[in-house]
Amino acid sequence: MTRTGRSLVLALGLSMLGGVAATPAWAVPANDNFSNATTVVVPSDSATVPANNVGATTESGEPLCCFTYKTVWFAYTATDARQLTIRTSGGFNTYLAVFTAGNPGAPAVNALNPVASNDDVSGSDTSSSVSIQPTAGTKYYLQLGGATNVAEGSTSLVLTKAAPPVVTVASTTTLKAPKKVRVGKKATIVVSVGTAGGPATGTVTVVVKGKTTALQLVNGTATFKTRKLRKPGKVTVTATYAATSTTLGSGALATIKVKPKPKPS
C-alpha cells in the first residue's frame, strides 16, 4: 500500500469514527420508533409542532415508500371531520406519509393502512404536504422522514384544519289569512317561518294584489294588514322566505274570498 493509500484508509477510518461520534445514542429522537409516536393535538384551527429526524432510523417492517430514511412518528386523533392539511416547513428535504392502524386496538408498524403521502410540494419546494379527510375519533399516524439518505434536520409540522362546512337547513313558511272578508274590510295576515334549528330570522316578502311588502320576522313571525279590499272576488296572498347562506328558502300561498256587502233586506 502506498503512503497515499494508507492515508486514505486512515482518513476513512477517522471519518467513520467521526460519523459514529456525531450521532450518539442520546441524540436519537424520542419519536424515532412508531411505538413512541409523539402525540399531536390541534386545539382549534391549526397547530405547529417541532420535528427533528437527526439520528433517526427505520424499523423492521416499517412501510417505506420511495426513498424514505430516518423516520420519526407523530400520532393525531381527529376531533372532527374537517379536512386537515399537514405540511412540513423548511429544514430539509422531507417525505411525509399518513397511515391508520390496521388493528387500532393493537397498532403495529408492520400493519398500517396508507392514507396519503407526499415527497415534494413542487419541483422547487422539497417540503411535503398532504391533505386528509379525517374521521372523527380515528387515530392517524404521521411518518416524517428524509427523502434522501442524507436528508435530516429540524423542521416544523404545520397542521391546518379547513373551515367548518356550512350546514344548510330547510325552512317552512306558513301563512294565516282569513278565508272570507267583506268588501271594504282589511284582512290581517300572519306569516311564520321556522327551521329545524328554531324560528327563522331576517325578512319575509308578502305580495297582495301585486303589491310587495318586506316584513321583519320577530321570533319567526310577522303580521301584515292589507288595505281595504274594495272589490268582491278572490285575492291571492303569497309569502316568500328567501334562502340565506345557512337556510333554504320556502313559501306559502293563501286565497281570501272578498264577499259583497249583504243586500239590505
Ligand SMILES: [Ca+2]
Ligand atoms: Ca424511525
